[in-house]
Amino acid sequence: MNDPAGVDVVTEAFVTHRNLLFTVAYELLGSAADAEDVLQETWLRWAGVDVEAVRDHRAYLVRIVTSQALGHLRRLGRRKESYVGPWLPEPLLTSPDVADDVELADSVSMAMLLVLETLTPVERVVFVLREVFGVAYEEIADAVGKTPATVRQTAHRARAHVAAQRPRTAVSAAESRGALAAFQEAVETGDLRRLLGILAPDVVLLTDGGGVVRAALAPIVGADEVARVLCRLHSTVSLEPAQVNGHPALIARQGGELDSVLALRVDGSLITGLYAVRNPEKLSRMDRVTALRR
Structure with a gap:
């Protein structure tokens, strides 16, 4: 034309x-x-x-x-x-207006994308x-x-x-933030008992390294196994809250460098799913906010 x-x-x-x-x-x-x-x-x-x-x-x-x-x-x-190993969606830093649109936030959550x-x-x-x-x-x-x-x-x-x-019970944004804060504190202090108190008995941890970085090649299932893995992190990584795919999540850094993004699935008062994206190829957009719209 x-x-x-x-x-x-x-x-x-x-x-x-x-x-x-x-x-x-x-x-x-x-x-x-x-x-x-x-x-x-x-x-x-x-x-x-x-x-x-x-x-x-x-x-x-x-x-x-x-x-x-x-x-x-x-x-x-x-x-x-x-x-190689579990495949997880590519995480995106999102702005507060995505979280305000409950239906949009639900549709782009890591848990929903996996469904x-x-x-x-x-x-x-x-x-x-x-x-x-x-x-x-x-x-x-x-x-x-x-x-x-x-x-x-x-x-x-x-x-x-x-x-x-889908989760059996709806979880508000405040409840999600509360679960994330409790989870972050438990991991940062290596508090095994507290972790076991907020993880569902059948919780599943998926780690996506894509064969590029070290990650579990199969799902880690059960509160005991997942808690033991997480407790080993407190001395090696620092955690900071972020808004990822419209929901509260954690960014993990090692030596100040981005290591992984950790998203949670919360059902009721317990964490039922943990999704850790470590593949560097999937973390390239974590330095800027991505605009999502309906």
């Missing part, structure tokens, strides 16, 4: 919705690096569109980014099959677009190449699957 005014409209629409498009891609992929690749592909396709014939720029862009992300999602699945990993690619797309972004069934059908009736069935199935794996 050679018309300068037309180019401005194309660019303005993309820039206006860029944070939304990134959020959609990130929720579908759990990888900021892959989400950025999807945005580049989306821009290239959008730049060739006759925007004057597009009534709803937002909907059209979401359809493009979804189509591109779906292809990446299938390829990412193959990469995960050869991944979404258990869906098929199409189920994940349908669930995210419908439940998080409120996209109409007809528009989702266009994006995934299915009929609206099939998309409705897929949404019902995905919704039931996700509901079965």
Whole structure:
């Protein structure tokens, strides 16, 4: 398109919705690096569109980014099959306004992104677009190449699957901060008894080193085992609170250098999941806040 005014409209629409498009891609992929690749592909396709014939720029862009992300999602699945140790989503530093949007914060939490990993690619797309972004069934059908009736069935199935794996009780932001503060103090002091008091009996610790840095190659299960591992950290790392993926989390440093990001899953008054991302390739965005939007 050679018309300068037309180019401005194309660019303005993309820039206006860029944070939304990134959020959609990130929720579908759990990888900021892959989400950025999807945005580049989306821009290239959008730049060739006759925007004057597009009534709803937002909907059209979401359809493009979804189509591109779906292809990446299938390829990412193959990469995960050869991944060394547990695979965890790429953590993002987020601003307070993400936490204020409870539904958005829930949808990008480390715990939820791991639940979404258990869906098929199409189920994940349908669930995210419908439940998080409120996209109409007809528009989702266009994006995934299915009929609206099939998309409705897929949404019902995905919704039931996700509901079965969510925490049984809702936890407020204040309760999450309280659990994190208690956990941080227990780890920093090496207080085994206190740790055992806040960890669920069947708590699971996942550590993602990606074969690049040292990390457990299998989940560590049970309060006793997890507490013993954590108690060894108090003399080697310093912990600082941060807002990660819309929720309170901890950044661990060794010698002042970023070592890992630790996110918690809280159910009731106990910690049921711990997710430690150590793979340096997944920590590259922890030096800046990432804007997420619905």
